[in-house]
Amino acid sequence: MVHLPEQPVPSSPAPTAVPTSADVARLAGVSRATVSYVLNNTSAVRISEATRRRVHEAAEELGYVPHAAARSLRAGHSRMVLMPAPRVPVGPLHSQFFNDLQWALGRFDYTVVQYGGIGLNGDEAARAWAELRPVAVVVPDGGLGPRGVHILKRSGARAVVTLGPERVEGAHALLLDHVGVGHSAGAHLLARGRRRIGVVVPGEPGLEHFSRPRLAGVRRALEGTGATVTELPLTYEEEAAARLAGRWRSLGLDAVFAYNDEYAMLLMRALLDAGVDIPAGTAVVGADDLMLGRLLRPRLSTVHIELPSGRDLAELVDRVVRDPGGVPEVHQVLGARVVHRESS
Amino acid sequence: MVHLPEQPVPSSPAPTAVPTSADVARLAGVSRATVSYVLNNTSAVRISEATRRRVHEAAEELGYVPHAAARSLRAGHSRMVLMPAPRVPVGPLHSQFFNDLQWALGRFDYTVVQYGGIGLNGDEAARAWAELRPVAVVVPDGGLGPRGVHILKRSGARAVVTLGPERVEGAHALLLDHVGVGHSAGAHLLARGRRRIGVVVPGEPGLEHFSRPRLAGVRRALEGTGATVTELPLTYEEEAAARLAGRWRSLGLDAVFAYNDEYAMLLMRALLDAGVDIPAGTAVVGADDLMLGRLLRPRLSTVHIELPSGRDLAELVDRVVRDPGGVPEVHQVLGARVVHRESS
Numbered sequence: 001m002v003h004l005p006e007q008p009v010p011s012s013p014a015p016t017a018v019p020t021s022a023d024v025a026r027l028a029g030v031s032r033a034t035v036s037y038v039l040n041n042t043s044a045v046r047i048s049e050a051t052r053r054r055v056h057e058a059a060e061e062l063g064y065v066p067h068a069a070a071r072s073l074r075a076g077h078s079r080m081v082l083m084p085a086p087r088v089p090v091g092p093l094h095s096q097f098f099n100d101l102q103w104a105l106g107r108f109d110y111t112v113v114q115y116g117g118i119g120l121n122g123d124e125a126a127r128a129w130a131e132l133r134p135v136a137v138v139v140p141d142g143g144l145g146p147r148g149v150h151i152l153k154r155s156g157a158r159a160v161v162t163l164g165p166e167r168v169e170g171a172h173a174l175l176l177d178h179v180g181v182g183h184s185a186g187a188h189l190l191a192r193g194r195r196r197i198g199v200v201v202p203g204e205p206g207l208e209h210f211s212r213p214r215l216a217g218v219r220r221a222l223e224g225t226g227a228t229v230t231e232l233p234l235t236y237e238e239e240a241a242a243r244l245a246g247r248w249r250s251l252g253l254d255a256v257f258a259y260n261d262e263y264a265m266l267l268m269r270a271l272l273d274a275g276v277d278i279p280a281g282t283a284v285v286g287a288d289d290l291m292l293g294r295l296l297r298p299r300l301s302t303v304h305i306e307l308p309s310g311r312d313l314a315e316l317v318d319r320v321v322r323d324p325g326g327v328p329e330v331h332q333v334l335g336a337r338v339v340h341r342e343s344s
Numbered sequence: 345m346v347h348l349p350e351q352p353v354p355s356s357p358a359p360t361a362v363p364t365s366a367d368v369a370r371l372a373g374v375s376r377a378t379v380s381y382v383l384n385n386t387s388a389v390r391i392s393e394a395t396r397r398r399v400h401e402a403a404e405e406l407g408y409v410p411h412a413a414a415r416s417l418r419a420g421h422s423r424m425v426l427m428p429a430p431r432v433p434v435g436p437l438h439s440q441f442f443n444d445l446q447w448a449l450g451r452f453d454y455t456v457v458q459y460g461g462i463g464l465n466g467d468e469a470a471r472a473w474a475e476l477r478p479v480a481v482v483v484p485d486g487g488l489g490p491r492g493v494h495i496l497k498r499s500g501a502r503a504v505v506t507l508g509p510e511r512v513e514g515a516h517a518l519l520l521d522h523v524g525v526g527h528s529a530g531a532h533l534l535a536r537g538r539r540r541i542g543v544v545v546p547g548e549p550g551l552e553h554f555s556r557p558r559l560a561g562v563r564r565a566l567e568g569t570g571a572t573v574t575e576l577p578l579t580y581e582e583e584a585a586a587r588l589a590g591r592w593r594s595l596g597l598d599a600v601f602a603y604n605d606e607y608a609m610l611l612m613r614a615l616l617d618a619g620v621d622i623p624a625g626t627a628v629v630g631a632d633d634l635m636l637g638r639l640l641r642p643r644l645s646t647v648h649i650e651l652p653s654g655r656d657l658a659e660l661v662d663r664v665v666r667d668p669g670g671v672p673e674v675h676q677v678l679g680a681r682v683v684h685r686e687s688s
Contacts, residue, residue: 018500063498068475085446085458102429102460111472114429116446116456128455131412154407156362238638262636269639292606292636294582295613 019062028058035059039066081110081317082134084125086141094140100310101138108318110136123148130155136317139163139171141209146170159320161313165213167330172320174308176334178210182217184303185257185285188338194255194283195227200263203235211259214287218257232256234263238270245270254282255344261286261293261302268300268343283344298342306335363406372402379403383410425454425661426478428469430485438484444654445482452662454480467492474499480661483507483515485553490514503664505657509557511674516664518652520678522554526561528647529601529629532682538599538627539571544607547579555603558631562601576600578607585614592620598627599688605630605637605646612644612687627688642686650679 021039025032030051037045038055058064068078083101086094102112115129126148129137136159137152146169149160153170160171167173182199189197199218201211219229230253234240248271258264264286268278276282278298286293286302293300308331316329365383369376374395381389382399402408412422427445430438446456459473470492473481480503481496490513493504497514504515511517526543533541543562545555563573574597578584592615602608608630612622620626622642630637630646637644652675660673 019498063495065471065474065495065499067477098460106460112460113476114458114460116442116450116458127409130409132457133411151407151409154363155409236635238635265636265639291580291582292609295609 019064021064021066023062024055024058024064027062028054030055078133078135079110080132080134081105081112081136081138082115082129082132083112083138083140084115084129084143094307097307097310101313102310104311104314105317108314110314110317123151126151130157133157135159136161136321138313138317144168144171158324159317161317161320163308163333165209167328170328172316172328173330174313174316174333175330176307177332178213178334179217179220180334180336181287181303181305182214182219182257183221184217184336184338185214185287186218186221188301188340189255189257189283189285189344190221190225190227192255192279192283192344195225196230196253196255197222197227198230198232198251198253198256200232200234200256200259200267202259202263203233203240207259214257214259234259234267236263236266238266241266241270242273245274245276248274248276248282255285256282257285257287259287261288261290261300264300264302264343265292265296268296279342279344285338285344289339294341296343301341301344302339303336304339308333363408365408365410367406368399368402368408371406372398374399380410422477422479423454424476424478425449425456425480425482426459426473426476427456427482427484428459428473428487438651441651441654445657446654448653448655448658449661452658454658454661467495470495474501477501479503480505480665482657482661488512488515502668503661505661505664507652509553511672514672516660516672517674518657518660518677519674520651521676522557522678523561523564524678524680525631525647525649526558526563526601527565528561528680528682529558529631530562530565532645532684533599533601533627533629533688534565534569534571536599536623536627536688539569540574540597540599541566541571542574542576542595542597542600544576544578544600544603544611546603546607547577547584551603558601558603578603578611580607580610582610582614585610586617589614589618589620592618592626598625599629600626601629601631603631605632605634605644608644608646608687609636609640612640623686623688629682629688633683638685640687645685645688646683648679648681648683652677 021032021035025035028035034047034051035055037047038052039059105112113132122143122145126144130152133156135157137157139162141164144162149168149170152160161174162168162171163174163176165176165178167175186197197218199215201215215231222229230251232244234244244267256267258267264284268284271278271282278284284300286300287305289302289304293302320326365376365379369379372379378391378395379399381391382396383403449456466487466489470488474496477500479501481501483506485508488506493512493514496504505518506512506515507518507520509520509522511519530541541562543559545559559575566573574595576588578588588611600611602611608628612628615622615626622628628644630644631649633646633648637646664670
């Protein structure tokens with residue numbers, strides 16, 4: 001961090017008090033209830049235009065903003081949808097999904113808040129989320145158990161939705177089945193006549209939630225065919241990829257499913273540098289269908305993954321908030337299909 | 345979205361009431377004040393171990409979680425640091441920075457909340473943030489004016505910090521000077537003997553906050569040298585890159601600063617496909633120093649950008665929260681240096 005010389009800090013003035021609705025009421029010459037009706041746009045109560053204007057002007061003059069928490073204390077719930085931040089670095093697919101979801105929930109007049117939960121786990125995390133009294137919670141990548149769902153519901157959350165490989169008791173579930181991603185890749189390589197298939201397993205912590213089911217999917221695709229699977233641990237570093245490429249011939253593989261496009265680009269580069277012929281000697285398949293994969297030569301084959309739409313998820317959340325009594329819904333939402341290019 | 349057949353929804357049972365601290369007090373046979381002291385870990389008040397245990401057991405049994413909002417209403421402020429979500433798609437650099445910041449603020453016992461503000465602008469956004477009564481607000485990419493800073497402070501925010509190209513009156517500023525990024529690239533290309541320099545300007549909305557100052561930086565580096573700058577509008581699509589590459593010879597350029605590594609990879613691929621010799625005919629420089637740039641042939645030259653550390657920013661936030669009266673601090677925090685590889 002490059003610091004500019006710091007300016008001299010004068011002695012602190014006494015902080016001015018935060019204006020309250022009582023201050024607004026006093027200045028406007030109305031009751032606090034009237035202030036609340038006007039600023040929360042309550043249409044049930046008839047209030048004259050002149051009074052409304054007086055309240056708005058007083059609020060403006062004092063710099064008063066209603067307190068969402070006070071409002072949610074009165075109402076018993078907020079319009080806040082809380083989404084814990086994913087615990088692993090997110091790719092462009094997830095960013096796009098989150099933006100869509102945020103936009104779609106905004107159309108239903110919800111506020112989306114992403115909660116930074118690094119260092120919190122399980123029930124402890126659920127308790128921290130519950131303290132904010134969200135009306136709905138969308139959990140992106142596991143870590144929530146049935147007890148956590150119970151804590152959230154007891155604190156007033158009407159909808160708890162998980163996105164992950166398995167359903168959690170008491171919560172609605174959008175199942176993201178990464179087994180299908182691996183299965184697509186395995187079936188494709190088998191159809192291309194490959195029999196000795198390596199599967200990259202990233203060494204970075206947190207990615208095992210995705211890599212394990214993908215590996216299982218490849219195994220399932222190959223079941224009963226006599227084709228073999230070899231696990232290939234790999235960290236996302238050039239040196240690690242070069243080491244793996246250096247012992248490639250001794251592994252005797254004719255194909256590799258490289259976890260995703262980024263690992264595939266890393267490994268394919270190292271294999272080409274080591275003189276491996278792609279795809280003749282080894283076929284390479286990634287996943288995610290990033291544009292960069294099309295820019296490589298040979299062009300990278302990949303598994304195109306379809307996430308649920310933010311709009312569908314927003315509709316589920318709103319439906320459950322309005323009618324929270326139903327049996328938890330379960331939807332299978334991850335689509336996977338191979339995009340065949342030159343590397344396989 | 346692939347839907348499983350929906351389960352039949354039984355008629356909704358009446359929702360059970362959310363337990364309150366009064367319920368906990370009743371079950372534990374103590375006052376509400378005692379419940380509050382125990383659950384908020386107030387050390388100023390002497391309470392016996394037995395009573396503490398009774399309160400915790402009652403809270404556990406009822407599934408009671410304190411309400412952060414109620415606590416912050418009493419205390420006058422929360423421990424919440426609010427960070428509006430960036431309005432443009434974030435790259436891996438920003439994700440890393442946000443995770444660092446979250447972790448560092450967590451060490452100071454703050455909770456980081458990212459607010460999804462799509463569709464809100466200026467003072468309207470500031471008002472929405474103020475409703476949550478954060479004790480500090482960190483604004484990542486512009487859009488906040490002096491009036492917004494005032495609204496936030498009036499609602500009780502003790503620290504308002506902006507990350508951006510310019511300071512905002514009343515707020516602390518970490519200045520991210522993207523002019524320096526362009527200047528580094530321009531000076532490098534000039535030193536490599538280039539005189540007719542193209543600068544990619546992405547067509548995607550929102551990126552102009554970064555691309556305009558980078559372009560200005562290249563111009564500044566070339567001032568008085570007789571070298572020329574040509575703006576090259578480009579959207580992030582293969583077809584657009586191919587069209588630009590198709591008329592490359594008519595442009596008469598001998599170098600291009602391609603905004604960042606992703607645009608550089610896209611354009612370099614199109615130029616190579618169009619038979620342009622890199623770097624002999626045209627030098628190419630990106631920015632961000634992504635690992636993928638090293639995997640290309642020729643290896644991509646790039647501007648390495650150093651963001652402020654999450655820890656330094658967390659220390660600034662905590663210092664200002666504890667002593668909010670000082671003159672706003674201004675720090676220059678964006679480092680930029682060229683990493684010279686094969687493409688320039």
